[in-house]
Amino acid sequence: MLIEVRGASVSFGSREVFAEVDMTFPDAEVSALIGPSGSGKSTMLGAVSGQLKLDRGHVRWGAASDAGSEPDPDLVAWVPQSASLLGHRSCVENVALAGLCRGLPRSAAMEMAHELLADFGLSKVALTPAGRASGGERQRICVCRALATGRPLVIADEPSANLDAANTDLVLAAFARLAGSGVTVIAASHDPAIVGVVSHVEYLR
Amino acid sequence: MKRRDPRVSILEWATEAVRNLAPWRSRGFLAVALSVVTGGVAGLMLAASASAYQADQDREDLSGAQVVVLGEESDPDSPLISRASCEGLARLPQVRAAGTARLMGYRYFPRLGRVAVMAVSPQLVQFGGQQILVGADLADRSGLRGPGHLADSDGVGHAYGVAPRQPEGVDLNGSVVVARWPDAQVRSCLVWLQSAVAAEAALPTLVSQLELQGQGQLAVRANPESGAAAQRLLGRSDRAAVLLLGMLVGAASGLFRRLRPADAASYRLSGASRMALFTLVLVEDLICASAFVAAGLAMIAVSGGQVLGPASGLWVGAAGLASLVTSLPVALAVVLPQPIGLVKD
Numbered sequence: 045m046l047i048e049v050r051g052a053s054v055s056f057g058s059r060e061v062f063a064e065v066d067m068t069f070p071d072a073e074v075s076a077l078i079g080p081s082g083s084g085k086s087t088m089l090g091a092v093s094g095q096l097k098l099d100r101g102h103v104r105w106g107a108a109s110d111a112g113s114e115p116d117p118d119l120v121a122w123v124p125q126s127a128s129l130l131g132h133r134s135c136v137e138n139v140a141l142a143g144l145c146r147g148l149p150r151s152a153a154m155e156m157a158h159e160l161l162a163d164f165g166l167s168k169v170a171l172t173p174a175g176r177a178s179g180g181e182r183q184r185i186c187v188c189r190a191l192a193t194g195r196p197l198v199i200a201d202e203p204s205a206n207l208d209a210a211n212t213d214l215v216l217a218a219f220a221r222l223a224g225s226g227v228t229v230i231a232a233s234h235d236p237a238i239v240g241v242v243s244h245v246e247y248l249r
Numbered sequence: 250m251k252r253r254d255p256r257v258s259i260l261e262w263a264t265e266a267v268r269n270l271a272p273w274r275s276r277g278f279l280a281v282a283l284s285v286v287t288g289g290v291a292g293l294m295l296a297a298s299a300s301a302y303q304a305d306q307d308r309e310d311l312s313g314a315q316v317v318v319l320g321e322e323s324d325p326d327s328p329l330i331s332r333a334s335c336e337g338l339a340r341l342p343q344v345r346a347a348g349t350a351r352l353m354g355y356r357y358f359p360r361l362g363r364v365a366v367m368a369v370s371p372q373l374v375q376f377g378g379q380q381i382l383v384g385a386d387l388a389d390r391s392g393l394r395g396p397g398h399l400a401d402s403d404g405v406g407h408a409y410g411v412a413p414r415q416p417e418g419v420d421l422n423g424s425v426v427v428a429r430w431p432d433a434q435v436r437s438c439l440v441w442l443q444s445a446v447a448a449e450a451a452l453p454t455l456v457s458q459l460e461l462q463g464q465g466q467l468a469v470r471a472n473p474e475s476g477a478a479a480q481r482l483l484g485r486s487d488r489a490a491v492l493l494l495g496m497l498v499g500a501a502s503g504l505f506r507r508l509r510p511a512d513a514a515s516y517r518l519s520g521a522s523r524m525a526l527f528t529l530v531l532v533e534d535l536i537c538a539s540a541f542v543a544a545g546l547a548m549i550a551v552s553g554g555q556v557l558g559p560a561s562g563l564w565v566g567a568a569g570l571a572s573l574v575t576s577l578p579v580a581l582a583v584v585l586p587q588p589i590g591l592v593k594d
């Protein structure tokens with residue numbers, strides 16, 4: 045799904061985060077949103093997903109201007125910047141939750157969760173409480189959970205912040221496969237190294 | 250493009266709730282533990298205060314506050330009261346016991362010494378099939394436990410029991426009591442009112458039931474404080490305190506939830522709608538409220554079930570409901586925001 049941002053401005057009080065920003069995120073591709081810390085990447089992703097109102101400008105999904113639709117947070121799989129998990133539940137249960145919320149029976153949701161964790165090299169922590177997993181493991185669990193929602197738009201806020209090079213490659217490869225199956229992926233990052241790996245880049249400064 | 254919220258069964262949310270509440274030292278476990286402890290405290294408070302007030306009331310009862318004396322034994326101008334109408338007062342709902350008592354004389358019993366013998370109406374003191382009763386103080390002093398046989402000075406045995414302690418004003422605790430009564434008319438009538446009854450309110454009914462003969466004015470002796478202990482029992486504040494405890498534990502469990510927004514965020518990021526998350530919160534809080542009520546009822550059962558009516562159980566239930574009613578609005582703070590709002594916290 046093509047996403048267009050036009051004339052977007054957001055301020056918090058007197059602090060202007062960004063103003064008059066235009067961006068396009070192409071359908072079924074992995075886009076990167078690059079900018080330094082505090083430039084408003086998380087804020088922009090919030091607006092793109094429909095969770096945050098722009099002060100001025102608009103975000104349209106599907107097509108430019110009037111032909112598109114308003115953003116719908118219920119269609120977005122969100123990978124948060126700070127890994128939010130149920131710390132006392134196992135890693136696999138955390139991922140299975142997304143299957144459960146789609147209406148899958150618990151057993152099917154668990155099976156899917158185990159497969160996703162295996163894809164990201166997390167089988168050995170599947171049964172440990174998520175609160176005990178390492179920062180990088182937790183971040184990948186959040187990616188697995190987002191994939192398990194089966195939603196057509198994946199928005200990842202700094203998905204590689206805590207990952208080593210090998211795991212960053214793993215996540216980006218998974219994003220590329222998703223895009224190949226028609227899912228639109230947007231990943232924010234302050235790491236310019238990501239630029240070479242994605243098919244589209246937008247900048248905030 | 251809008252997808253419908255898939256139907257996740259309430260059973261799945263119940264499973265989720267149990268798994269969130271069970272892990273040792275989790276937020277949920279803390280909430281359940283707190284519910285159990287405060288529920289137990291609530292039950293204990295109800296039981297303790299009810300038995301304290303009950304003791305207060307028993308003391309007040311025995312102090313004679315509930316005794317009304319109609320007529321005047323020593324005044325020859327006092328109107329005559331038909332004995333049957335005096336004893337008939339015992340049937341009134343406001344009355345615990347009623348009848349007449351008169352000193353018959355003094356007698357020697359080898360076990361007791363020389364003691365007063367009182368003749369009383371069986372409507373005033375329950376004889377329970379015994380021929381004679383030994384007053385409570387007299388029995389204490391003489392080491393009698395009863396029932397048994399008590400010999401008089403002629404060596405004749407009488408089946409006796411120990412009388413239940415009588416209030417002041419019904420002065421039988423130091424005497425031997427018999428149920429013989431020759432007179433059809435008496436000059437005074439003793440009435441022991443039920444604990445909750447104020448004498449002032451009951452007097453017109455009592456007097457109107459008496460059959461009187463004679464011109465004089467019927468003397469009345471009653472305690473203006475009568476019924477006060479029962480009023481204190483009804484007006485006690487432990488029930489409000491129990492409700493307050495329920496609200497406190499509800500607020501605390503709501504607060505625990507706000508302190509861990511990541512939990513709520515996890516469900517929303519997994520695709521749970523606000524309604525679905527609220528369902529989960531509701532089930533979790535229902536379990537906590539049930540734990541509160543169960544602990545409260547258990548405490549009542551072990552610590553004072555006999556003095557407490559079913560009303561106490563209802564108050565514990567009401568407090569459990571109060572905890573739910575308090576925690577749910579607090580929970581809205583994590584149910585309503587968008588996930589990015591929760592993750593930011």
Ligand SMILES: Nc1ncnc2c1ncn2[C@@H]1O[C@H](COP(=O)(O)OP(=O)(O)OP(=O)(O)O)[C@@H](O)[C@H]1O
Nearest residue numbers: 056061079080081082083084085086087088125234
């Ligand atoms: N709810 C808010 N209230 C006030 N200020 C906010 C709020 N959200 C963001 N900001 C401010 O807006 C600016 C942009 O924040 P944002 O989180 O979008 O930056 P970012 O590019 O994602 O940074 P980082 O790379 O560190 O995550 C920051 O200065 C931040 O302090």
Ligand SMILES: [Mg+2]
Nearest residue numbers: 085086125201
């Ligand atoms: Mg950010």
